[in-house]
Structure formats: structure tokens, C-alpha cells
Amino acid sequence: MANQSSRYPILCASFNQDNSGFAISTKDGFKIIDSNTGRLCYDRAVGAFIIVEMLYSSSLLAIVGAGEQPSLSPRRLCLFNTTTGAPLREMTFLTSILAVRLNRKRLVVVLQEKTYIYDSNSLSMLDTIDTVPNLKGLCAFSPSLEGCFLALPASTAKGAVLVYNVMELQLHCEIDAHRSPLAAIALSSNGKYIATASEQGTIIRVHLVSEATKSYSFRRGTCPSTIFSLSFAPSLQLPDILVATSSSGSVHIFSLGFETNQRTKMSGSFLGSILPYSVNDALDPAHHHVLHNAVSAGVRSYAVVRKVDKVADSSSSEIASCRAIISLIAYNGYFQEYTFTLNSQNESTWSLEREFNLVAVISGNAETS
Secondary structure (H helix, E strand, O other): OEOOOOOOOOOEEEEOOOOOEEEEEOOOOEEEEEOOOOOEEEEEOOOOEEEEEEOOOOOEEEEEEOOOOHHHOOOEEEEEEOOOOEEEEEEEOOOOOOEEEEOOOEEEEEOOOEEEEEEOOOOOEEEEEEOOOOOOOOOEEOOOOOOOEEEEEOOOOOEEEEEEEOOOOEEEEEEEEEOOOEEEEEEOOOOOEEEEEEOOOOEEEEEEOOOOEEEEEEEOOOOOOOEEEEEEOOOOOOOOEEEEEEOOOOEEEEEOOOOOOHHHOOOOOOHHHOOOOOHHHHOOHHHEEEEOOOOOOOOOEEEEEEEEEEEEOOOOOOEEEEEEEEEEEEOOOEEEEEEEEEEOOOOEEEEEEEEEEOOOOOOOOOOOO
């Protein structure tokens, strides 16, 4: 996620495919940091970058310069080896690169009106997708090889999203999600669900990718707000929770698989745990939990769900509580980690476990406050 403004020290931030590590870039260079410990894994001070994408915890990075010096053109993609400290391959495009996504089989490069699909190993071009003008480089990518999808805006006038099967190289579906243009998109890691938010930022919708059907609608709030990020929990079967950050400075959690609203509890079936009875229940605040003032209002932020644990009731087979680890990067230079706990009575708590200054991270463990 690149910062559209240079008024903050963080220019871009991205977690790897399993959220075990993350990359940040400043005007001086980029850093790779271990999510679990806050330890600095790699640091390269060679100038500003607007894109730094990791391939899991491997030595491969996809990096794009901010254009502040000729060698770091925003039109040049560099596949970089952190072990050797040298480029493996460089690719130059006609226009600025707005986003890059990759897994072990595919490399995706998003430009303003074209998106290119490459084989990650041979770097041979597999397909080109002509898109509507995508000024912000909005996209979502599911890294699972079994459900590897790419989502891109399909309209500049409304919140339509194009879902493309990256492994089979064909259009999967198009979803009309919102009346207003899209502001954020996220795919679950297994490619089963897609979440979208429009520029209004009041409603977040979740669709089942395989059938292009709406599964849930959540109301974030009544006042418009810019949604900075959306991220699903790393569940293999069901994305238990969805986390969002917004320009209000709040972190929002929407419960999906963990049924907390006793009024709308349905059968124990898979669909019963996610499909509400009515639109009113879909917009019920019981599914929505907010941490206010996590960051200052207006500061861009990016949050992911790193882990979800469920605790069963000792007297029954039902889930008694759900505990999630939420990691948040604020572009003013801070990393925060919260434990979010939700019980069967729909009572939630947030606990700040760690906070440290990303810009000040040096070799060794980060200092927490």
C-alpha cells in the first residue's frame, strides 16, 4: 500500500503473504521486519521506494522506486535478492507501476490502464488485462494456488469489481458491489471471499467469489470516511473476521464465521454461520466492533489479522470466545499490535500488546513502549 502523500515518513507498507513479515519504505530506503518479534531482518538505504513486496519469507523482493533519482524510476520493476544484495531482473514499462502482487507461480504488475500477468519463475508474459483508468492502482490478490484470483476495478462510475482467475488466465466474474467507485478491495487468502468498500466508506460488503453472490453487508458508520485498508483473517476455510482501517483513525472488526448475535444464530452449517436472515441483521451493529483513535484522524494506516484462535466451551462443543492478533502500521511511523477478544455474549476487548517506532528500528529487537 503506497502513500499518496509524502508528508508522513512511511512511503509504503506491505505484509507478506502469510503476514509473518512486513516491508516499509522511507525517503532513505526500505526495511524488512519480522512481524512476531519486531526484529529488523533487512535494511537497504539507497533511496525512496513506492512499492516493496515480499514473497513469503524468501530472499526475493519486488521493488519500484519513487522516481527521486534516475536509477529508481517508477516505471522500472526490480526483482531483488536480499541475500546477494543484487537485482535478479529488471523490467521497464511505458507508464508508472502502481501495484505489484506475487506468489510462487504468478507475478502481477498493475499500471493505470493495463495489468500484466507473468510466470514468476520464467518471467514470461502470460496475459494482459485492459482495465478502466485505475489511478490509485487498486487491486487485490489471493496467493493460494488453489484459489488464485486477482480483483481490479471494473468501472470508474460505480463500485464494480472484476475478478480474474490468475492460474487459468480467464475472467471469473464481475461483481456490482456499490453505487460509488471503489476505495478498497481485499481477497481472502484462499480466494473464497472478496471484501469491498466504496469511496463513501459507510458500507463494507463481502461476496462469495465462486458464485459472485453477496454474503454480508456491514455498516462501518453513517458519516463518509476513506477506507484505507481491508484484510481477512488467515483462515483456510472461513475468514473468521475482517479488519478495516479508515481516515477516522479507528480500527474496525467485522465478525464473519464466529456467530455472536444470538438473535440471528442459525444452524451449524457452513452457510448458516455466515448468511444472515435479513438485510437488517446484516447491518446489525452486533457484528461490528470498533477501536477508536488507534491513530490520529487522517493518518493513513494498514492493518492485518495475523492470527485467530478459538476457545471452546468446556461444557459444550460451541465456541466460547475468539481471540485475534491485529497488527497495524501507521504511516506516521508507528507499528502497533493488539489482541482482540470476542466472547459468545458479543463482548469485545482490545489490548495493546506492542508499539514501536518503525523509522527507529535498527538491528536487534525493536524497543516497545
